[in-house]
Amino acid sequence: MKDHLLSAADLSRDDAILVLDTSAEMAQLTEGRSVKKLPTLRGRAVVNLFFEDSTRTRTSFELAAKRLSADVVNFSAKGSSVSKGESLKDTALTLEAMGADCVVVRHWASGAPHRLAYSGWIRSSVVNAGDGTHEHPTQAILDAYTLRKHLGSVDGRRITIVGDVLHSRVARSNVLLLATLGAEVTLVAPPTLLPVGVEHWPCQTSYDLDSVLVKADAVMMLRVQRERMNAAFFPSAREYSRRYGLDARRFALLPDDAVVLHPGPMNRGMEITAEVADSDRSVIVEQVTNGVYVRMAVLYLLLAGGRE
Ligand code: ASP
Numbered sequence: 001m002k003d004h005l006l007s008a009a010d011l012s013r014d015d016a017i018l019v020l021d022t023s024a025e026m027a028q029l030t031e032g033r034s035v036k037k038l039p040t041l042r043g044r045a046v047v048n049l050f051f052e053d054s055t056r057t058r059t060s061f062e063l064a065a066k067r068l069s070a071d072v073v074n075f076s077a078k079g080s081s082v083s084k085g086e087s088l089k090d091t092a093l094t095l096e097a098m099g100a101d102c103v104v105v106r107h108w109a110s111g112a113p114h115r116l117a118y119s120g121w122i123r124s125s126v127v128n129a130g131d132g133t134h135e136h137p138t139q140a141i142l143d144a145y146t147l148r149k150h151l152g153s154v155d156g157r158r159i160t161i162v163g164d165v166l167h168s169r170v171a172r173s174n175v176l177l178l179a180t181l182g183a184e185v186t187l188v189a190p191p192t193l194l195p196v197g198v199e200h201w202p203c204q205t206s207y208d209l210d211s212v213l214v215k216a217d218a219v220m221m222l223r224v225q226r227e228r229m230n231a232a233f234f235p236s237a238r239e240y241s242r243r244y245g246l247d248a249r250r251f252a253l254l255p256d257d258a259v260v261l262h263p264g265p266m267n268r269g270m271e272i273t274a275e276v277a278d279s280d281r282s283v284i285v286e287q288v289t290n291g292v293y294v295r296m297a298v299l300y301l302l303l304a305g306g307r308e
């Protein structure tokens, strides 16, 4: 792996398989054990630098770093000197001056992690924990890990990603990583919620969810990201759910062994009904568990260089 993890496109097929296999080892080393800690990153410091809200990503990076015995600092822009106007550069310099070895950054601006990694401001490894509407590579890795667990392999599998692709960094990172791993990805969304240039992405697109679901090995529902919408992208929530929501009728169209994913947080009743979200073929809670193993693997490979 390179020094940073900024995009799912940073991972070659071999890199992606290495991270997935290392995640499986992390799971094996910690699952079911009363003491889940490994000494691997003792003396190293990981800073979680969050300029945007998070539940899963921030806590799982924290837990992952702690399980590897690293010191962890959680920094959120709210309540920090960012509110006094301090820049990203000065914030990063300040944190590195305290000895950060790795900066895990979530930012509302697409490209902020790249700026941190390549501006020469800091020497630490940078991990993108979600930048604007751009990318969320560790989410894509945990999704691929979850798919691999349930489908055996991702290669040749048909994965359907549904909803607000336009605002979704999860969709972009997933399309890139799943294509690298050999999956056939289809994006389903209203035309207004597909990004310009999507025809150049390594996937297919459709507006007809029912016809795609019958052939899917897995379906990933995306959150409708109202906080990023400054206009009306669909007539009403009811209309959106009717055309693009996963309800019991649509769920029944899926092949029997297909699984349902959602990165969270969910809008229950909007893109997915509670009945489907809580069904035994939903792997949404398991995605969160797998996120800890994947983030352990990423921190280990970046900071210990896979040495031990
Ligand atoms: N939690 C994911 C993200 O931060 C997905 C979402 O918010 O809808 O990108």
Ligand code: CP
Pocket (backbone or CB within 6 Å): 053, 054, 055, 056, 057, 058, 130, 139, 263, 264, 265
């Ligand atoms: N899936 C995800 O990134 O969740 P959070 O926004 O809660 O971190």
